[in-house]
Amino acid sequence: MTRPDAVVVGGGVAGLAAAAALVDRGARVTVVEARPMLGGRAGSYLDPATGEEVDNGQHILLGCYRESFAFLRRVGAASHVRVQPSLEVPxxxxxxxxxxxxxxxxPVPWHLVGAIIEWDALRWRDRLSVLGLGQVIRTAQRHLAGKTTRLAASPEETVENWLVRNGQxxxxxxMLWEPLALAALNQPPAEAAAPPFVRVLAEMFGPEPSASSIALPILSLREMYAEPARRYIEARGGEVLTNARVRVIVEHGRAVGIRVRDREEIRAASVISAVPxxxxxxxxxxxxDxxxxxxxxxxxxxxxxxxxVNLWLDRRVLDTPxxxxxxxxxxxxxDRGxxxxxxxxLLSLVSSGAAAIVTEENDALVALAVKELGEAIPAARSAVVRAGSAAGGDRPPGVHPRG
Ligand SMILES: Cc1cc2nc3c(=O)[nH]c(=O)nc-3n(C[C@H](O)[C@H](O)[C@H](O)COP(=O)(O)OP(=O)(O)OC[C@H]3O[C@@H](n4cnc5c(N)ncnc54)[C@H](O)[C@@H]3O)c2cc1C
Structure with missing residues (x-):
């Protein structure tokens, strides 16, 4: 390839999305990824216990992920996720x-109010407490739209404090806010800062009801977006290099290119970092500089x-995905099936904000998952676990901070 206009360092979702957008505008782009497979933290790998391809954790998208859906549409992968018509969570x-x-x-906010009023997990007092959030979510939405400088949450308060202060x-x-906060921020609500959570709520609950719908990839993450993105980039003259850990060449305070595996140099007008x-x-x-x-x-x-924790069972035990x-x-x-x-x-059980258990051995994590599954899902108690493996921590492979 002739000298590219841009080198993108990192072949995760951010790097692939950046490269796809650039080739769309006619730029010559080289993507360089250190690992053998594309996808980064949202990637797939071969499970050591079974040899099967599994994802690095179940990934979900929400309807409000506008840029993610635009990227999937761009690379022809929009049909690789199934989107709920509106939010439904068992x-x-x-x-x-x-x-x-x-x-x-x-219409917003009646879809959320309606859901909570109808939700029989709650007593009436709990259902009515959701009304306390209406005004504050609207403030957050106005702030996002640049219509007010008022903050809906202070940077000093935690998610838990914010929820209590707002009468939840x-x-x-x-049942609702803490699992959502844990899933979105990957940090316990008693520690996580409130403003990013409030932003999630502002995006999820307005203005389109579908913004809060859950979308699940129906293929492995590799097939869902990583390989379609590679094909899209290559079909437009781009180059995608894997097994290529790079360092950036800096001259006179400016990034001017990269050095691949400490040998080959690729010079480019722009260097884009898409590494964590x-x-x-x-x-x-x-x-x-x-x-x-x-x-x-x-x-x-x-x-x-x-x-x-991935568990391969001898039978199906869930009746919802x-x-x-x-x-x-x-x-x-x-339920991956x-x-x-x-x-x-194959069932994938997820523990977010998992500092308390991450140092446990594989067998202990599998045992914990089997125990909790059996407690919650009666049909699982008689199922035979054919294989189980856990991935967790804060570094690859299959082992990443949520970020
Ligand atoms: C278990 C798990 C579950 C998750 N679930 C969800 C979810 O449900 N919904 C959601 O929205 N998000 C989820 N996330 C977060 C999501 O995966 C990340 O936000 C996203 O993948 C980050 O993408 P990225 O491209 O920014 O970074 P990464 O995916 O980390 O990609 C960066 C890439 O850069 C490469 N790299 C690093 N250094 C170099 C170098 N020197 N040279 C070349 N390449 C280099 C890395 O190998 C990597 O492939 C989850 C994350 C995990 C770990």
Whole structure:
């Protein structure tokens, strides 16, 4: 390839989306990815126990992920996710009671109010407490739209404080807001900062009811978007290199290209970093002038682990593609067979904000997942676990901070 206009470092979703957008505008682009497979944290890998391809954790999208859907449409992969017509979430609580939160097809905010009023997991006092959030979510939406400088949450308060301050009852927090906050922020609500959570609520609950719908990939993440993106980029003259860990060449304070595997150089007019914060510093001997403070800030950021346990069972035990398990270490269980339409009996159990369990051994994590699954889903108690494996921590492979 002749000298590219841009080199994109990192073949995860961000790098592939950036490269796809650039080739669309006629730019010559080279993507360089350190690992053998594209996809990064939203990628697939071969499970060591079974040799099967599994995802690095179940990924869900929400209807409000406008840019993600635009990227999928661009690379011809929009049909690779199944989007709910409106938000519907089955739950089993700690007492084993099963209920479903189901948003009626009504305009905002009535779809959420309607769902909560109808949700029999709650007492009336809990249902009415949701009304306390209406005004504050509207403030957050106006702030997002640049129509007010008023903040709906202070940067100092935690998600938990914010929910209590806004009158959310303990049961509503336990069943709805805390699992949502954990899934969205990957940090316990007692520690996570409120503003990003309030932004999630502002995006999810307005103005389109479909913004809060859940979308599930129906193929592995590799097939869902990573390989379609590669094909899209290559078909437009771009180049995608894997197994290519790079460092950025900086001359006179400017990034002018990359060095692949400490040997070959690729010079380009622009170098785009699409690596996670924990890998940013490793790109440079000396960062370019305008990037130094960013690299320093990134190096101070902590990460939080997320754990996935995959269980291969001898039979199907769920009657919906996923179930929320609030209050448990494993907060969600996904039935990969129902999601992908394959006959597999693979369940993926997810524990977000998993600092307390991430250091456990594989067997202990599998045992925890089997125990919690059996407690919540009676049909699982008689199922035979043919294989189980866990992935979690804060580094690859299959082992990443949520970010
Ligand atoms: C288990 C799990 C579950 C998740 N679930 C969800 C979910 O349900 N919904 C959701 O929205 N998000 C979810 N996320 C978060 C989501 O996966 C990430 O936000 C997203 O994948 C980040 O993409 P990225 O391209 O920014 O970074 P990454 O995916 O980390 O990609 C960066 C790439 O850069 C490469 N790289 C790093 N250094 C170099 C170098 N020097 N040279 C070349 N390449 C390099 C890495 O190998 C990597 O492939 C989840 C994350 C995890 C780990």
């Amino acid at each position: 739950y089993v609580d700690l007492g084993g009671i099963r209920t479903t939160l189901s948003c009626p097809l009504l 009852s303990a049961r509503l927090r336990e 914060w924990f890998a940013l510093g490793d790109l440079f001997d000396e960062p370019p 305008r990037v130094g403070s960013l690299v320093a800030a990134a190096s101070r950021m902590a990460s939080y682990p997320i754990v996935t 996923f179930v929320g398990l609030p209050g448990r270490a494993m907060q969600w269980v996904f 129902q999601i992908t339409g394959l006959s597999a009996t």
